[in-house]
Amino acid sequence: MAIDHLDGRIIVLLAREPRIGVLEMSRRLGVARGTVQARLDRLQSNGVIRGFGPQVDPAALGYPVTAFATLQIRQGQGADVRAHLATVPEVLELHTTTGTGDMMCRLVARSNADLQRVIDLVVGFDGIVRASTAIVMENPVPLRIIPLVEQAAEDRANS
Amino acid sequence: MAIDHLDGRIIVLLAREPRIGVLEMSRRLGVARGTVQARLDRLQSNGVIRGFGPQVDPAALGYPVTAFATLQIRQGQGADVRAHLATVPEVLELHTTTGTGDMMCRLVARSNADLQRVIDLVVGFDGIVRASTAIVMENPVPLRIIPLVEQAAEDRANS
DNA sequence: CGTTCACTGGGCAATATGACCAGTGCAGTG
DNA sequence: CACTGCACTGGTCATATTGCCCAGTGAACG
Numbered sequence: 001m002a003i004d005h006l007d008g009r010i011i012v013l014l015a016r017e018p019r020i021g022v023l024e025m026s027r028r029l030g031v032a033r034g035t036v037q038a039r040l041d042r043l044q045s046n047g048v049i050r051g052f053g054p055q056v057d058p059a060a061l062g063y064p065v066t067a068f069a070t071l072q073i074r075q076g077q078g079a080d081v082r083a084h085l086a087t088v089p090e091v092l093e094l095h096t097t098t099g100t101g102d103m104m105c106r107l108v109a110r111s112n113a114d115l116q117r118v119i120d121l122v123v124g125f126d127g128i129v130r131a132s133t134a135i136v137m138e139n140p141v142p143l144r145i146i147p148l149v150e151q152a153a154e155d156r157a158n159s
Numbered sequence: 160m161a162i163d164h165l166d167g168r169i170i171v172l173l174a175r176e177p178r179i180g181v182l183e184m185s186r187r188l189g190v191a192r193g194t195v196q197a198r199l200d201r202l203q204s205n206g207v208i209r210g211f212g213p214q215v216d217p218a219a220l221g222y223p224v225t226a227f228a229t230l231q232i233r234q235g236q237g238a239d240v241r242a243h244l245a246t247v248p249e250v251l252e253l254h255t256t257t258g259t260g261d262m263m264c265r266l267v268a269r270s271n272a273d274l275q276r277v278i279d280l281v282v283g284f285d286g287i288v289r290a291s292t293a294i295v296m297e298n299p300v301p302l303r304i305i306p307l308v309e310q311a312a313e314d315r316a317n318s
Numbered sequence: 319c320g321t322t323c324a325c326t327g328g329g330c331a332a333t334a335t336g337a338c339c340a341g342t343g344c345a346g347t348g
Numbered sequence: 349c350a351c352t353g354c355a356c357t358g359g360t361c362a363t364a365t366t367g368c369c370c371a372g373t374g375a376a377c378g
Contacts, residue, residue, distance in 0.1 A: 052178065135256060140255065142252060
């Protein structure tokens with residue numbers, strides 16, 4: 001569960017240069033190849049590393065508009081709404097939350113006009129009472145994991 | 160910019176089985192290896208595929224709590240706030256948005272109690288007027304891209 | 319003290335990689 | 349119509365990497 005310093009270095013190295021391979025990694029980290037391999041296997045079976053899927057940029061796919069929608073759900077309709085939203089490709093992720101809304105989802109669209117279509121698609125479902133949408137203008141900090149990994153490795157080292 | 164059907168199949172295949180390699184892909188898709196290689200190169204230089212970084216699960220790292228925070232910023236302090244948030248490892252991403260808040264960020268924490276520490280860290284900064292936080296309970300649709308890629312490939316085919 | 323465990327450093331065959339090449343079918347252009 | 353550029357095919361080649369094996373070492377632990 002907790003990762004040590006070497007694990008941290010492996011993940012960070014992999015995040016920075018995903019294509020380098022186990023052998024090159026072992027060279028850079030100054031450890032035996034088998035060690036890196038064993039660590040990687042462990043990290044993957046631990047679930048710390050879920051996989052190495054391609055990181056696709058929706059903007060480059062023709063979906064440059066991102067928005068977050070907060071949804072209020074009619075009591076007892078949660079499961080239906082989830083199933084509904086799972087069928088909409090423009091819904092990139094969905095969370096159930098505490099707070100003013102019941103759910104929060106990330107949407108993408110081809111344009112601001114197209115966002116209207118997507119929102120209609122999302123909201124035009126019986127169990128959804130109300131939706132409030134925030135359009136993303138800029139993304140100063142793109143989804144990242146390196147700082148957290150470094151901190152987790154540090155915490156482990158200091159304990 | 161737009162992707163065709165083969166591009167779509169490459170991305171989906173890669174998303175499902177990231178480790179398979181170009182040769183195996185060409186076998187499965189029934190095209191020559193050089194073709195897959197050329198397509199991949201093109202997708203990467205297009206920016207459609209940003210990379211193949213490891214997908215790290217914060218929960219497995221010891222950060223099982225996720226939250227979204229909506230921030231209101233004092234006029235003109237935007238840049239300072241961004242710089243501040245970029246230094247907090249628990250801030251996994253940050254967006255500037257329209258709507259009631261000025262910014263929206265995704266946070267993780269070691270526990271609900273630890274979330275308080277993270278929020279204090281985030282909010283304890285001069286330019287931030289107010290923050291409202293929604294804790295994630297469940298994640299019915301984890302961040303995904305396959306349905307969108309398939310739709311983008313379809314759209315291209317039909318045009 | 320003995321055992322277990324992770325790591326080292328090495329060797330092996332099998333495989334994938336990047337780099338080429340000539341040939342082919344197709345779409346668009348003059 | 350002929351020409352040209354382009355993407356794809358199917359093949360080769362040398363090189364690098366992979367997955368797998370092994371014995372030996374050092375540290376932690378009961």
